Amino acid sequence: MHLVSIVLSGGAGTRLWPVSRQALPKPFMHLGGSSLLQQAIERGQACGAGATTIVTNQDYLFLTRGVLGGLSDPPQVRYLLEPKGRNTAPAIALAALACAQQYGTDAVMLVLPADHLIPDTESFVACALEAARHAQQGQLVVFGVPPTTPETGFGYIEVEKASRNSQKALRFVEKPDLSTAQQYLATGRFYWNSGMFCFSAGTLLQAMKDHAPQVLAAAEHAFGDSTSQDGVTRFDAHAFGLQPDISIDYAVMERATNVTLVPAKFGWSDVGSWPAVAQAHPADTSGNTFVDADGTEFAAVETTGTHVQVESHTPKVVATIGVQDLVIVDTPDALLVAHKNSAQKVKTVVDLLKERKHESTQLPAAVHRPWGTYATLKEESGYKVKRITVKPGQSLSLQYHHQRAEHWVVVQGMAIVQIGEEEHETMPGQYRYIPLKEKHRLTNIGKDELVLIEVQCGAYLGEDDIVRLADVYGRA
């Protein structure tokens, strides 16, 4: 059997603001030591998938490559880069076409959203292998999660018997209201639709042909208009955009008759909101969960059921007194204090801030670039202080600024600083000055991350005062 994991790396995770942002969405959020995306990739590898296809927005290519670069044993990866967000039906159709082309229609696709949390890999692998066996027999397999609460945020799948064995899926139903969900729960015959699937490329394509021919046709058209290089497939934006914006459930699963449900025998969370994040962490005796940043200190007095999570440039103490069931998420540029019961409304805040064009919905406090990151430590009239990191072997564009001079102090790692035509090796504790209008470039020549403190001085310090003369990322 040729098993390919298909990682759908889409979810914006708006309800996980201020950690999840447009430029650094939920798959890149760290939970339990690594990013959710990394965990999805490794989950596929654990099942024996030698190759991974990652379907993601083109804006996230370098971030995704960063995650892959951090793996000790990275899989062979093919990227399908979406020019814009589309739903799961087009994403899976394109992945199936790519998979069939590359590995044949018998190849088995294990479809894994990149923003799920499954702590027990061993149990997951057992279920996935069972799913793969059904897939080899021409079944469309969906992983159903035995519901523990009458959740109204998930779709449900009905089966015939209240049993924990794999069986035919009778019916897919949309997110129910509470009383319907309670009825579902009582019967023992309903599962949460996890959004994880398994089928052969051939079975999926045939099912699409039968039940959603227009989706398949549009995908074939987009795939025909794509270009591939070094494992990266890019689509023509227009052809891609002609694909209908519908889910695989709606397009195929609800209509097909060869659908098998494999019950999840592992803990699962789609980490849909902050209370779900809290649940993923061990609680103290009062039900409080703390996510530690270096140097963070917590002092909780008469506090119960509260989740505290901190990212800070400098060590910070968080004290809570007389509060219950709160979510407190503190980042350098945004603080959220919400009741757990209102955690779904984080989206409302994000919408509000988007209306006000507030940067905190777009950019994280540490902005990621192909070469590394930058974060503003202080900004006042006439100057700005930034912490800049550059990945090993990476380089910023050769650039100059009309309105600012820059003072650079390398504090960690090794750099080559080009100023004008000269290149200067620069070690920790060494300083370089970039005069106004002088072309310059920063390159990490070490094996470790390069960290630089930059003090910009000038009357105007906007990010748009940059003239790029040369750029290895094609931005010049």
Added chain:
Amino acid sequence: MHLVSIVLSGGAGTRLWPVSRQALPKPFMHLGGSSLLQQAIERGQACGAGATTIVTNQDYLFLTRGVLGGLSDPPQVRYLLEPKGRNTAPAIALAALACAQQYGTDAVMLVLPADHLIPDTESFVACALEAARHAQQGQLVVFGVPPTTPETGFGYIEVEKASRNSQKALRFVEKPDLSTAQQYLATGRFYWNSGMFCFSAGTLLQAMKDHAPQVLAAAEHAFGDSTSQDGVTRFDAHAFGLQPDISIDYAVMERATNVTLVPAKFGWSDVGSWPAVAQAHPADTSGNTFVDADGTEFAAVETTGTHVQVESHTPKVVATIGVQDLVIVDTPDALLVAHKNSAQKVKTVVDLLKERKHESTQLPAAVHRPWGTYATLKEESGYKVKRITVKPGQSLSLQYHHQRAEHWVVVQGMAIVQIGEEEHETMPGQYRYIPLKEKHRLTNIGKDELVLIEVQCGAYLGEDDIVRLADVYGRA
């Protein structure tokens, strides 16, 4: 009449952590545009006090002078510097001795704690002048605040008639329990003891002689052992420490028979806790209060009765969802989230953090020094980034460090940077390098504040790696 305002600048304001800290206590907290201490000084001036005596801990001299330096029309000030905290009886006794010596026993003392909020100066002045008239007739005057709630955190004063006119104070009572406070409130004959007083120096000294001769004797002894220079009186620590730690209420007011109560006809708050701070700010239609820092943005969804206050190195957004009656105070190194009903327990957190020796109870995020301030913007292995401010005309000590080199960029103001034997005029945008073990000194030669960004590089970056060769503040 010679009116002298006596500003008692003591209150630690532990319950106002994390804004109030040991090194920057409550009198220095800004509320309504200026510090509470400044407001107390100006309140005295508004009553016609030409001279002000400030009784404060010797550690706060430079901070207090900083407040005075910011006044457009500073009064003539005499400082009585306490080597350690004592209660109000010794403080007022010493002030009376100083006052009698300098202006004679007929001088009228208007005693004003430095941590009260009284928005309506005009009404205050009217009451104070009435108090001063009683004082001239040999009365010990106390300002009583008509109670609006059965507050258990204040002492009460009983009068004979439920009237809003000045009358004889019959009895001082300690902080009551709730039911007693409710009874007091019902009678209309009880006032909150505001801690503000008015009497002539002679009347007070006579009352002390009659009712607390040991307090007076100890104060006379301490005053005899003091030295005065340029309006600053310093006490011998031993002699000062021999004074009993008791309040003026207990030592004198409760025992004297010539006590007049002047009812406060002005809004008054002792700003004892965060809810009191909230009350001092205008609320939105949902009862929320926001204290704005530059660039701060608030997004409140389904939030009522909540106070949000932010200090941040960079612009920050604070979002609240589904919460009621919270206090949220965010500073660069400490975040407090408390229910208003638990606001008194902030002290518990401070005690807890003190036990853990957490700096956030001692030093504010921006540490004040005689010459200015410093704040850490970022600290990681091998380096630290600081923002340093120097007041006009001020100078850091001539110093060197064993284990760190420093990169300095002046970003605002004008500096002289001494490195070795050389002095360098340094303007905004200019850089200086301080090598390891090289003596150096920073001086503000401009009329405005000097702001410097410092990048320290070295294996050890503790504040104690400093060798002071010369210091205008006597710290060498």
